[in-house]
Amino acid sequence: MSQIKAIKGNIIFTKNFGEYEIIENGYVVLVNKIIKGVYEVLPEELKNASVIDYGDKLIIPGFVDLHLHGPQFPNLGLGLDKELMPWLETYTFPEEEKYWDTTYAKDVYTSLARELWKNGTTRSCIFTTVHLDSTKLLMDILNHSGLGAYVGKVNMDRNCPEFLREDSVKSIEDTENFINEYGDKYERVKPIITPRFVPTCTTKLLRGLGDLAEKYKIPVQSHLSENKDEIEFVKSLHPEYKNYASIYKDAGLLGNQPTIMAHCVLLEDEEIEMLKQNKVFVAHSPNSNSNLASGIAPIRKFINEGIPIGLASDISGGHSLSMCNVMVDSAQASNIKWLESGKKEAPLNTAELFYLATKGSGSFFGKVGSFEKGYEFDALVIDDSSLKSFKKLSIQERLQKFIYTGNPKNIIKRYVAGKIIDEPYR
Incomplete structure (x- = not known):
């Protein structure tokens, strides 16, 4: 009734x-x-x-947080004097090793759910780790909490520590099993395909995940062009591709299904056009981009191009789960970008930032x-x-x-x- x-x-x-x-x-x-x-x-x-x-x-x-790393919650505020790649090796990967232990995962993920609730984040898009059981556990915890989320089991089969490196075939099988078990299990907590990023995923793995996204009509999240050293590493791994974004596109992971790419700080014009044509969401993470010395994403330029934008805490590259904090940092970053652009890329005002933290991010979930x-x-x-x-x-x-x-x-x-x-x- x-x-x-x-x-x-x-x-x-x-x-x-x-x-x-x-x-x-x-x-x-x-x-x-x-x-x-x-x-x-x-x-x-x-x-x-x-x-x-x-x-x-x-x-x-x-508020809607379009990009965060659940297992990095214990690292909040740590290691932020390093750039992206050293930070991953020193802080992120050692922490993520611990999530084979579901008891540890339960402690962290219940605290994470409580902190999201506390800060008024009603929906979020979350990376977990390569561990299937602890990923399922986060799905259960979030559903019990009443919050909405997309949750992705991370996939990695190269350029990461042996204790996190997956076999390509097994990684794809685990992801498919996760989709089959949890795709329709909960109303507001759903799976999302989650290759960490190109440096840690072979083309074989990326294409296998692209096939799953197409088969099950599952959305996709990953990282793109966050840091200069990362981009140079991708070029060395894939000289056969014209740019970073085209690797995802070739694998079926760039807009064939609803897609989020985090950061996008250093995109080439051709990549911007690719995101625009494929209606790819950019998750803007100003805290993380500053903390890891990545740069300032050209958000006003993306908006003018019609690219959908949402805001993101990106913990623990970002140091706060508060979307109010993210809005304030976004405003400050856009002010600096305005000056850097010769006062051409207008700064973001509060009404615009409020839109990005609510309807802008929420539209990835539908009418939210x-x-x-x-x-x-x-x-x-x-x-x-x-x-x-x-x-x-x-x-x-x-x-x-x-x-x-x-x-x-x-x-x-x-x-x-x-x-x-x-x-x-x-």
Whole structure:
């Protein structure tokens, strides 16, 4: 039986890129998990809807993190004085070895789920490790938490420590078994094909994963052109290819199915066109790009080209799971990029960044990240009364103040698909 309810408060979201939709003391009406509409006053036919009134609080869409590494949660804030390749060898790979132990994995992944919840991240796209059992465990933990996610078992068959190196055939078989077991097991936690990146994956493995993506219509996530040394390494491995992106394209891993490529800091113009033509999402990770001395991605240029963009924490290259922190760092990075470009690539404003952290990232999940009709109701209720101001602020100013100066304690309720999600694993 359909349940109609109305959520009342100061509603703010971005239907269009960079344009706030604001309804003060308004209503979001849901039928079960789906939004029926947003109203200043309830229509007569909805007068009998059950109303949850949050008074003067802000109601915003839930945040979506388009790229993070679950097993690197214990490394948060460590090793960030190194560039990408040495950082992987010194910190990342030794930590990921531990995930053969599902007891250890359970401790980390339950803490990760709680921290995502705490920071208002209602959906995310997560890399795990090469270990199948601990990857399944994360799927179970996230489903139990009530959060939404795509989770990918990482694939690697070269240029990594022996303790993480897979046989190509076995890696593909394990991935297919994972898809078969978990593809339809949960409503909001789904598998995603996850080759770590070209340096650690042979063309045989990449093509096998591309075949699985096509066979099962499974989305894809990986990394692309993050760091200069990485790009030079790829060129040395594959002189037969014109550029980095074409290796993924040849393997069927660049847009044949919905695809996320993280970073994309140093793309050639031909690669930008390839991403545009194949509607590939770029996961922008400014914290990680700065911490690992990778550079500043040309996000305004991508936006102007029509490439879909989402924001990402990229822990633990990134040092925070907070999407508010990611928005602030994105703003700062875009200011520097504006100066570097001779003031041609305009910096990103708060409304644009808010869009990228909600609807921009959320659109990878379908109708997620906005309060438009037909969207799933993922939302945060923000009590910003502790954020002192000595003048009356507009709704958009209150949102900006929360993004820049707030903390998880200001988030008093979290909704995913119309349901209030309580703190998991307390």
